[in-house]
Amino acid sequence: MVLEHLSDQALIRRQKLGELQQKDVEPYGQKYPVTHKTSEVILHFRELEEEGTAASVYGRIISKRGHGKASFAHIEDGSGRLQIYLREEQVGSDQYNLYQLLDIGDIIGVTGTVFKTRKGEITVNVSSFRLLTKSLRPLPEKWHGLKDVELRYRHRHLDLMVNPEVREVFITRSRIIHMIREFLVQRGYLEVETPVMHTVAGGASARPFITHHNALGIDLYLRIATELHLKRLIVGGIEKVFELGRIFRNEGLSTSHNPEFTSVEIYEVNADYEDMMDLTEEMITSITREIHGTLKLNYQGRELDLTPPWPRRELSEVIREITGVEFSAVQGDDAARKLAAEHGLEVDKDSTKGEIMYTFFEKYCEDKLWNPLFVKDYPVEVSPLAQRCRENPQLTYRFETFIAGKEIANAFTELTDSLDQRERFVQQAEKRDSGDEEAHMMDEDFLVVMEYGMAPTGGLGIGVDRLVMVLTDRPSIRDVILFPTLRPREQQAGRP
Template identity: 55%
Template sequence: MNNEELSLNEMLKIRREKLAKLQEMGKDPFKIEKYDLTHHSIDIKDNFEELEGKEVSIAGRIMSKRVQGKASFIDVQDQEGRIQVYVRKDRIGEEDYELFVTYDIGDIVGVKGEVFKTKRGEISVKANEVILLSKSLQILPEKFHGLKDPDLRYRQRYVDLIVNPEVKKAFLIRNKAIKAIKEYLDDRGFLEVDTPILNTIAGGAAARPFITHHNTLDIDMYLRIANELYLKRLIVGGFEKVYEMGRMFRNEGMSIKHNPEYTAIELYQAYADYEDMMRITENIVAYAAEKALGTTKINYQGTEIDLTPPWNRMTMEEAVKKYAGVDFSEIKTDEEAIEIAKQKGIEIKPEMTRGQVINDLFEEYAEKHLIQPTFITHHPVEVSPLAKRNPENPAITNRFEAFVNTWEIANAFSELNDPIDQRQRFMDQLRQRELGDDEAHMLDEDFLNALEVGLPPTGGLGIGIDRLMMLLTNSSSIRDVILFPTMKPITEQKQD
């Protein structure tokens, strides 16, 4: 054991001894159930002229401490920020002051006192009373050079929030943006609903699901990969505008842009199409940015991005022609497309089609150029099993994906409401599953039955909330905008 570990262990031991002594004295902080607050730090700073000389009651965590004989200063951090507290022996009493000087950084205290400004001009609270509300038995990381290790930050988010103020700021921005998104939809007559998270069929997206087991029914079930098919059932049932924001689960890889569980919103509007969904997408993102940040122009990792509508528009074939140099208006057959794919270094899959080659070329060559907000429209039907075909060209669909900073942040289309066409596309997906594609759609007979009952012309939209929040908070990893991201368990080392 090195000297630093020895020192740390000794400090932890001392904290426990302090707690034991307080308990012996009948001053166990853990027996205190509540503390009445009148103000937060920001309230006092923003309203100093009104509050100067008046008594306030605050509470929070001691973040710094400077003992100077009969007088001391501490910085108390609450949800809104920090404020300095001036503590004098002759104001709080000798016995209480002797206890106070034993308090540690990290302890949670309640303070009653008068608002004043120091000679240096710092707005502070002159304590009349300092009560220990909770004893911290650990050492805050900033005592040892701060909490900088990203892995440890995500595992101990509760500590990360204490010692890294910018982290808390990111989640407050997230909260404002999510409220704004819901406000935008609520104000336009959309109804917020809840749909099942446990499904007997994993549908609504091309993704690998998490599988669990229901003991009573003795059946495997799936955590939802999307809520699309249930929301469309509600449109069949007569609701005309619905949305749901919540967790989705995909049993896939993890990266700076992917977490196995993530937040998404899907919305559906009867008698609307993908063009309407484009307008909603650009307006809802701009509205969220304006509400959360006060602007629609953001700086992401040094790149200026303008979220102001209207956004750029480009078909997928136009993007492939521009960035991959392949003009698919001159390529009509699957065989010709596969030869192009080989030349361009695209992986050849069993029964590959012209439409799949277009999509793969787009992903390989075009996505990385889509920095400013751009709608990519008219995806091939083979990669859009739930989208309505374009009336003038049945090989493509009336679908779009929205890209910002090269990321797909939204996916939408005019919903396929032809049950015969939908059944055929599900059957095509089943063949893909048989060929080894475990992300292909399953056959959902009840959803087909719902379409046979009758789905009106409908526009649908899904937005990846976490990626959008990465942009709005200038975060380099999706883990920075998820309070408790999925982490690999720490393997306990065997003791010798």
């Protein structure tokens, strides 16, 4: 214990802790027998007051106002906050002196009858109280809250304590996740858990994290998607399946990217990507209705209308409308590269038309999409797990859903032709060999699984964090992840 590094206030609190112990007060006590939550006291005020029955509540002291021989304070529990009132005459001078040693941040249990003050605030007239937990560090300011975003992310417990809207966001996040699960289970999808540690990191274009297993003496990858294992289950006869969980991608951080994030992937036999569009639309609109009671939202000061049906437009069409470029008129990779150069896009020398088309979309179109839109029929080169379109084998039955400029979902009619799949993996492997660390890895085991025969299948992945951002009106993914990834920092003296 290096006491010199503590702030003066933290030192004073430690001294008070000693004083309390000298007075035989247990500073870290047992649970308090409560009769009500703070919100319940307010809800049942009339009966409590009429009957004159005592209520027992517990909570953290968040403010104190002393008046000589009487004192007011607010305590807060998970349900809300409540004012308490102590009079020396009522609790006795020993208890009253003890109360003087309590600080903002301490957790106490109180018992007393309930009344309304002159100004009309429901208040517990404390007849007895007990310290449950002594707090040794000062809380952030009550009025302005904790604003410094770095402190908020690094000390989320403080953020949650003093910024009530933050707690609301995470309660809503939890509800959304619960509703996703409920929505899918009710429709007969089986929730499963597949490995987080993979020998081959597949199912997406991304760099994986690498870890090591000592006993086996091998490196393992943290999963970058749940796709390939879920498809194995489809082959195995589990016809409607989903997994909701964390995936990991070793990429840059941004307001819409955290290295670990939550996805839900859903697979269903005898379905196609149109069915997955229906599912996406139904799921997101039903959750939105449940949370907001309307489909007309506001995101970052701008109106956002989720009313279905959401338009379903081909990628080439969207590019044409936004940039004026007609990709169907482009013949060959050379012409596409020339076009990219004309539009100020830097692309690799060996880029194909499909890759360039996709780049056009990402650079010039994605962020202009606002109300929900299904963008469909993506080039085969950037969609190695999706089935080719019958009318045009250069395209695939793949769609992405955009809401408020964010990619929320990605889905396909799954590729079921194991021989085509092998070719696609080979192409990806070639890209890996030429330095593309995000290209898909060859997964022989998965190919063998496919060779047994995979029924026609629709698959869907949804970025849960981004969905939560949209539904809670948060600008950064770090606002919807309790403990976002930050560079570690040495503990500084006096920091909370």
